[in-house]
Amino acid sequence: MKQNKLSYKIEQYLMFAGPGTALFLAVVIVPFVYGLYLTMTSWDGVSATKPFVWFENFAAAFSDGDYWAAMGRTVIYSIFAVVLINVVSFALAYLVTRGIKGQNFFRAGFFVPNLIGGIVLGYVWKFVFNRAFVAIFSSTSLLSTTEGAMFCLILVSVWQYAGYMMLIYVAGFMSVSKDVEEASRIDGCTSSQAMKNVTIPLMRSSFVQCIFLSITRCFVVYDVNLSLTNGEPFKSSTMAAMHVYNQAFTYKNYGLGQSEAVILFAVCAIVGVTQVLIGKRGEVEA
Amino acid sequence: MKKRVLAILLALVLVLALAACSNGGSSGSGSSGDQSGEKVAITIFNSKMEIQDQMQEMAEEYSKEKGVDVEVYYSSDTVAAHLSTRYASNDPYTISMVDAKDIYSLAAEHAVDLSDQDWVKDTTQAIAIDGKTYGFPVCVEARGIIYNADAIKKATGADFDPTSIKTTADLKAIAEKVGTGVMKEDWSLAAHYLAEVYEQHDDPDAFIAGIKDGSIKLADDEKFNKMMDTFDVLKENNYAKDAAISAEREVTEQKLAEGEIGLMFGGNWDWSVLNAYDYSENMGMMPVPNDVDDGSSDKLVGGGSKYFFIDSSDNTSDAQRKAAKDFLNWLVYDEAGQDFIVNKCALVPAYSNITLAVQDPLGASVKKYADAGALIPNYNYLPDDHYAKCGAIFQKYLANEIDRAAFADEITEYWSTAEVGAH
Secondary structure, eight states: OOTTSHHHHHHHHHHHHHHHHHHHIIIIIHHHHHHHHHHTBOOOSSOSOOOBOTTHHHHHHHTOHHHHHHHHHHHHHHHHHHHHHHHHHHHHHHHTTTTOTTHHHHHHHHHHHHHSOHHHHHHHHHHIIIIIHHHHHOOOOGGGSHHHHHHHHHHHHHHHHHHHHHHHHHHHHHHSOHHHHHHHHHTTOOHHHHIIIIIHHHTHHHHHHHHHHHHHHHHTOOHHIIIIITTOSTTTTOOHHHHHHIIIIISOOHHHHHHHHHHHHHHHHHHHHHHHHHHHHTOOOO | OHHHHHHHHHHHHHHHHHHHHHHHHHHTSSOSOOOSSSSOEEEEEEOOGGGHHHHHHHHHHHHHHHSOEEEEEEOOSOHHHHHHHHHHTTOOOSEEEEOHHHHHHHHHHHBOOOTTSGGGGGBSOOEEETTEEEEEEEEEEEEEEEEEHHHHHHHHSSOOOGGGOOSHHHHHHHHHHHOEEOOOOHIIIIIIIIHHHHHTSSOHHHHHHHHHHTSSOGGGOHHHHHHHHHHHHHHHTBTTGGGGGGOOHHHHHHHHHHTSSOEEEEEGGGHHHHTTSOOOSOEEEEOOOOSOSSSGGGOEEEEEEEEEEEBOSTTSOHHHHHHHHHHHHHHHHSHHHHHIIIIISOOOOSBTTOOOOOOSHHHHHHHHHHHTTOEEOOOTTOOTTHHHHHHHHHHHHHTTSSOHHHHHHHHHHHHHHOOOOOO
């Protein structure tokens, strides 16, 4: 049988990648395209009819002040959270690859928060902020002020993701061969110089990956937002994803909510892809 | 060799996972038809989470006794969103339990006209649209101020008589001694308290229309101001005055049950939480007193809560519809059905022929007001985003971020673009 015939190629493709492709089409592509169609209807989410309105929803989305306020909040939250997550997780990874006693235990310990679902985690921290801290410091709850609620969200997100990102950085540290670091030390580098000039550049792909993951996750944060603050006080901690959900399901403007979700997707994709492109540019292949 | 075994195992696991998925997918459906068999099967959608266990138990017994297969389903999704997916897949429930406003949006397309049923004459809470009755009220719920009479007695030294509270000043005298709990949830503030401002007007439709077109200035409205005066009394004597916005309802309810505070705005549904504590039986509900002389200080606000409707689509057979109607009649006229509503589920019945005593003290208060005709009806047509948006504004007022004038302005601003639901 000729192996470069088209039918052969198709057959082979279907055999190996067919199931995956079918699933991907069914659960990602089709809903996405259907979602795009829904952005052009004024569907309320319940009714049997879906009136077609072209781009009215996008016009409404661009003039929805609450949405853009939530979006601005999400950007601020993401900037703080992404920087902190990566600084903390890098520091943790550094600590648990130094060969300290019980380092596997610490690795596991730092990773555990990531195993707890965001909803549960939010409720646990809500209890800590609202009851435990209030009882210990006899102050008012951090969650009752606008800035405090934001601070709590960032803190909990950092706590949640730092362990996960730490694992990627640990892998990065392990992948850097001891030889090059030792060579730099023989050439006269101090340990911080070796870190800065040898180890970190070689770990660049870990950084690209971690920053990409943390950006995309922070932009669409929902579960922690829901269980920790639920947008309170007075809707001042509603993130973009939560606003989209409320718009579509609670306020029953499904079409409008869907188009706001598409805008959120676009923003998230642009930021994420730009970051990866910039990050990849200087990557060292070792 | 080892690798191959591993690969085969992995493949097996994946296949099993897929098989499990497909099983899960099909188990939910397949209960719609059944016209051919001699046994009729009906499905009931329950949206009242706290009675799901009782519903399932009842379904089992009902199936045994009446020879009708009853399956009860529950979903934590938004009611309307869940039903829309069932309708989209042509697999609706025979009977669905929904909120009042869902009847208005769903009935025209999906519900059977129940006007000819016996129970219609025994209730004042059924929902009719254009003269046709579609909604079967499951129970009555009402809002007002929940009091703990023992706590008040301890604080004032005198027996507490809820009917003696007629004015805001009366409430203030008690509140200063015993302390209050104030809700901070957007639904409680906007959908329950602010809504009372609309509902206590003779014609809420006209009042809201007046706010919309500017002919009524909310800031100058007597009812609004008097109700806010009463709210201020609750707010000033709040046990968590400095952190009102982070006071969790469960904590407030615990304090009320344990007698640390004596008053709280809420409804008889709060009993499910209050009941969990070492409570005093001497609790009850009283109207929100306000200084407008229109009798509203003698009335709770409330009415039917949760409605059953029967599916009208071709997916439901006439035999199923008949069984569904029989079931609704069973709830109202059969002793077992009455017992189920009043004793098993601890709900306040919406039917005048049901004379069983309501067990919980809050429900008993509601029943007393309902029987006396002292319930101001719910206004079921507020826009879907009303509770969230106005709730956020109300929360700012509660946290002293804005004053009453700014509060009225922002509510007016909200109404400038909002539309009430069709009715």
